[in-house]
Amino acid sequence: MTSGSILVTGGLGFIGSHTVLVLLENGYSVGIVDNLHNASEVALVRLKELAGAAADKVTFVKGDLCDPDAIEQLFINNNFSAVIHFAGLKAVGESVAKPLFYYHNNISGTVNLLAAMDRHGVRNLVFSSSATVYGQPKTVPATEDFPTGAANPYGRTKLFIEEICKDVHTANQEWRIILLRYFNPVGAHPSGRMGEDPKGIPNNLMPFVQQVAVGRREQLTVYGNDYPTKDGTGVRDYIHVVDLAEGHLAALRKLEATPGLGCIPINLGTGRGTSVLEMVAAFEKAAGKKIPYKLAARRPGDSAEVFASTTLADKELGWKARLTVEDMCRDQWKWASENPNGYGDQGAQD
Numbered sequence: 530m531t532s533g534s535i536l537v538t539g540g541l542g543f544i545g546s547h548t549v550l551v552l553l554e555n556g557y558s559v560g561i562v563d564n565l566h567n568a569s570e571v572a573l574v575r576l577k578e579l580a581g582a583a584a585d586k587v588t589f590v591k592g593d594l595c596d597p598d599a600i601e602q603l604f605i606n607n608n609f610s611a612v613i614h615f616a617g618l619k620a621v622g623e624s625v626a627k628p629l630f631y632y633h634n635n636i637s638g639t640v641n642l643l644a645a646m647d648r649h650g651v652r653n654l655v656f657s658s659s660a661t662v663y664g665q666p667k668t669v670p671a672t673e674d675f676p677t678g679a680a681n682p683y684g685r686t687k688l689f690i691e692e693i694c695k696d697v698h699t700a701n702q703e704w705r706i707i708l709l710r711y712f713n714p715v716g717a718h719p720s721g722r723m724g725e726d727p728k729g730i731p732n733n734l735m736p737f738v739q740q741v742a743v744g745r746r747e748q749l750t751v752y753g754n755d756y757p758t759k760d761g762t763g764v765r766d767y768i769h770v771v772d773l774a775e776g777h778l779a780a781l782r783k784l785e786a787t788p789g790l791g792c793i794p795i796n797l798g799t800g801r802g803t804s805v806l807e808m809v810a811a812f813e814k815a816a817g818k819k820i821p822y823k824l825a826a827r828r829p830g831d832s833a834e835v836f837a838s839t840t841l842a843d844k845e846l847g848w849k850a851r852l853t854v855e856d857m858c859r860d861q862w863k864w865a866s867e868n869p870n871g872y873g874d875q876g877a878q879d
Contacts, residue, residue, distance in 0.1 A: 534558035534559060535559050535610065536611070536651075537559055539562075540615065541568035541573055541589070544714055544774065547773070548773075548778070549576055551775060551778050553576075553580040553587060558587070559587045560607055562589075564591065564594075567728050572726075573587075573589050575723050579720060600645045601645050604646070604648070609649075611651065611784060612654050612655070613654075613781065614654060614656050615657040618631050619683060621732060623683075623732075624682035647701070652704040653785070655784065658708045659687045660710050660711060660712045660837065661679050661687060662677045663675050664678040664680050665832045673794045673841055677691075694708060705784045707792075708792065708795070710794055711797050712768055712799075713765045713766060714769075715734075716769040716852070717864035717865075718770075719860050721863035721867045723864070724861065725770075725861075725871075735808070737750075738808070738820055742820060742865055748822055749809065749821070750825050751806070751809075751824050753828070756827070762806045763805055763834070764802035766801065769857045769860070780795070780846055795845060796842060797842060797848075800836065800837055802834055803854055811855060815858035
């Protein structure tokens, strides 16, 4: 990794891999550290293929943030100017069943990372947070000054890490930190070469939809059709992963250009709500086939409607989501239809 490169933790995951590609396309050198718990090295092969001439500017180290010695070695061996921190477990249901696993991995891993950054004077951080920190907001759109409070251990890890980041900045004003609160990332790279490939049972709507579309699952389960929304199903703010990756580039440039930035939360979403059934209909149109589904009771803790206020992202980062629900479904279907078993089609390790 060359001098002044960007360290991307979890850089072979869904959002991480797309962000690494955007960084390479914009002239950055990138070091990736990933433990491959929910990622595949095939993503690295595809990423390099898409990066073309910039492929030699990315380096991968298999490593775990819960191993402080490995992280220390990473900083000894490289000269990073900033870190984009994606690495973390993200399944809500699993976090309820295994809270200690989540707290250890997400929080201890982040503390190890921040400590190594501090020791080596790397105090520029973009953190992958989540709209789950808003819990069940009483009104929409959700703005960054809303009260926070998460409904499950996964969400609480994001919230606690945000608080840790604030404390780190309070203790040393040299730190510049942007906490990016994502809404619902979907879609795939338009080439069809990179996309979401969750191991085990998916945690989100669209990977389920895509697995039904390619025949890996018989039908989709829609949880709740009695919400006070346009069609009774939950409404969420879906954002194309390519837009999200561009948001990280904008955040990184903001860090680089703004001494004394502080530690600030910024939403990344479209500012528009789309219902579950609207997303299913859009995917059916993109795929040219019906997605069979059954209705089930609401899941505890789910909100009727959550979408982002994007005013701050526009003002602070000069960033707006460009891609539509139709773009998301088109790109996700291209990925799913050409890679029905995800990266496993290329002999990826399960």
